[in-house]
Amino acid sequence: MKVRDYECDTQGIVNNANYLHYMEHTRHEFLESLGVSFLELQQQKIDPMVSRIEIQYKSPLTGSDLFSSRLNVTRKGVKLIFSQSIYREKDSQLCTKAEVDVIVLQNGKLTRGDYFDELLSRRKHP
Amino acid sequence: MKVRDYECDTQGIVNNANYLHYMEHTRHEFLESLGVSFLELQQQKIDPMVSRIEIQYKSPLTGSDLFSSRLNVTRKGVKLIFSQSIYREKDSQLCTKAEVDVIVLQNGKLTRGDYFDELLSRRKHP
Amino acid sequence: MKVRDYECDTQGIVNNANYLHYMEHTRHEFLESLGVSFLELQQQKIDPMVSRIEIQYKSPLTGSDLFSSRLNVTRKGVKLIFSQSIYREKDSQLCTKAEVDVIVLQNGKLTRGDYFDELLSRRKHP
Amino acid sequence: MKVRDYECDTQGIVNNANYLHYMEHTRHEFLESLGVSFLELQQQKIDPMVSRIEIQYKSPLTGSDLFSSRLNVTRKGVKLIFSQSIYREKDSQLCTKAEVDVIVLQNGKLTRGDYFDELLSRRKHP
Numbered sequence: 001m002k003v004r005d006y007e008c009d010t011q012g013i014v015n016n017a018n019y020l021h022y023m024e025h026t027r028h029e030f031l032e033s034l035g036v037s038f039l040e041l042q043q044q045k046i047d048p049m050v051s052r053i054e055i056q057y058k059s060p061l062t063g064s065d066l067f068s069s070r071l072n073v074t075r076k077g078v079k080l081i082f083s084q085s086i087y088r089e090k091d092s093q094l095c096t097k098a099e100v101d102v103i104v105l106q107n108g109k110l111t112r113g114d115y116f117d118e119l120l121s122r123r124k125h126p
Numbered sequence: 127m128k129v130r131d132y133e134c135d136t137q138g139i140v141n142n143a144n145y146l147h148y149m150e151h152t153r154h155e156f157l158e159s160l161g162v163s164f165l166e167l168q169q170q171k172i173d174p175m176v177s178r179i180e181i182q183y184k185s186p187l188t189g190s191d192l193f194s195s196r197l198n199v200t201r202k203g204v205k206l207i208f209s210q211s212i213y214r215e216k217d218s219q220l221c222t223k224a225e226v227d228v229i230v231l232q233n234g235k236l237t238r239g240d241y242f243d244e245l246l247s248r249r250k251h252p
Numbered sequence: 253m254k255v256r257d258y259e260c261d262t263q264g265i266v267n268n269a270n271y272l273h274y275m276e277h278t279r280h281e282f283l284e285s286l287g288v289s290f291l292e293l294q295q296q297k298i299d300p301m302v303s304r305i306e307i308q309y310k311s312p313l314t315g316s317d318l319f320s321s322r323l324n325v326t327r328k329g330v331k332l333i334f335s336q337s338i339y340r341e342k343d344s345q346l347c348t349k350a351e352v353d354v355i356v357l358q359n360g361k362l363t364r365g366d367y368f369d370e371l372l373s374r375r376k377h378p
Numbered sequence: 379m380k381v382r383d384y385e386c387d388t389q390g391i392v393n394n395a396n397y398l399h400y401m402e403h404t405r406h407e408f409l410e411s412l413g414v415s416f417l418e419l420q421q422q423k424i425d426p427m428v429s430r431i432e433i434q435y436k437s438p439l440t441g442s443d444l445f446s447s448r449l450n451v452t453r454k455g456v457k458l459i460f461s462q463s464i465y466r467e468k469d470s471q472l473c474t475k476a477e478v479d480v481i482v483l484q485n486g487k488l489t490r491g492d493y494f495d496e497l498l499s500r501r502k503h504p
Contacts, residue, residue: 257388258387258395260388261383261384261386262386262387262388264388267384269384315388
């Protein structure tokens, strides 16, 4: 991905909230890679909700920087735990890393998380 | 209203797209002042959609500036035409002015606009 | 403060990243209440930077909700630790709470944090 | 480019202001293709400023849509006039088109626009 200049603030660096945008987009891209779109989930009344984020800012991205956004995910009870990180491309520097907990509501009720077992099993392994 | 620092970009001034946000919020506040919330409209399958905006940028707002956002509205056939302007408070300077055309879909179809006649008649006149 | 409809996403609730915007704005308002503007700090080459955020999402805000955004701050070595929370007005429900660590760079170098002792002493106590 | 879900609002479609973000990013990409970064311009005290936008919304983009963002530019006195359009990829439908007027300040003063003649001449023609 590439930083868009409007994502930077007056300090000339990407505003702290925008990293959450990048990470959310990465989670949705991950879902798509498993054959599920976020909008389809909503139409089925399946609502993934972020319940907690812990994010560390290590090194700021600035205008036009290219970066890669990575994730790993595990299930822990009713939660999906996403470990996410963003690396600047030009020097492979870690910019931010985060742990994002997601719960899933089905028709407004917390699911037991089984739903995602089948989904996560679709990930390709070597 | 007051500029929030994250709405400014690297030039230290409010990014051009954010004025559309201010103006949209002002239209929704106007609706609320007539007793209608945007979310309620959606639940009734009434979808106001912006069809055209012409906006002129006269003088930039910067971090923490207080400003007033004003609107006037007339109906013209199937369209509502909003004349909107944003004035900086400290020197009463005109910052942006815009004409925003809005059409209204009801169950996905263009309404004849009659819907809004009753609504607009609720405005208080001296 | 009041939720603006464009801050909500397709789930009809405020997007997770926007709470960071609300909280940043609250920190800057707090600074202003102490007589310091964020832009002035920048002009003096004093750059507060968020180094870590832990945020818990308890109950979502939705379009037009009124809310109050509160903070408390303590100094811990080179860090300022902001404890922030957002409460929905209509039912006094806690929506999100966060701990936000801020470090301060002066001419690009980490300050020892003394700078803020004088600043924080300006807070009014009963 | 691809729509990110957080760019959609409660109507499930891209919020009107975000098209200005896409178009700004496209202008900056165009600049980069000519060998100039927006940040470098700022460091040289050259500030391109949008002075007027007229944008027509024809067909909304929705979550995950792929789209192409195109521009053409001409100089007209002290202004650069960008003609921009956004096409949905899956059906080649025109989504928005806009005319964006840009002026250029150099050390805070309006330039005569000559600056951009050399720049625009770098465009590759067949």
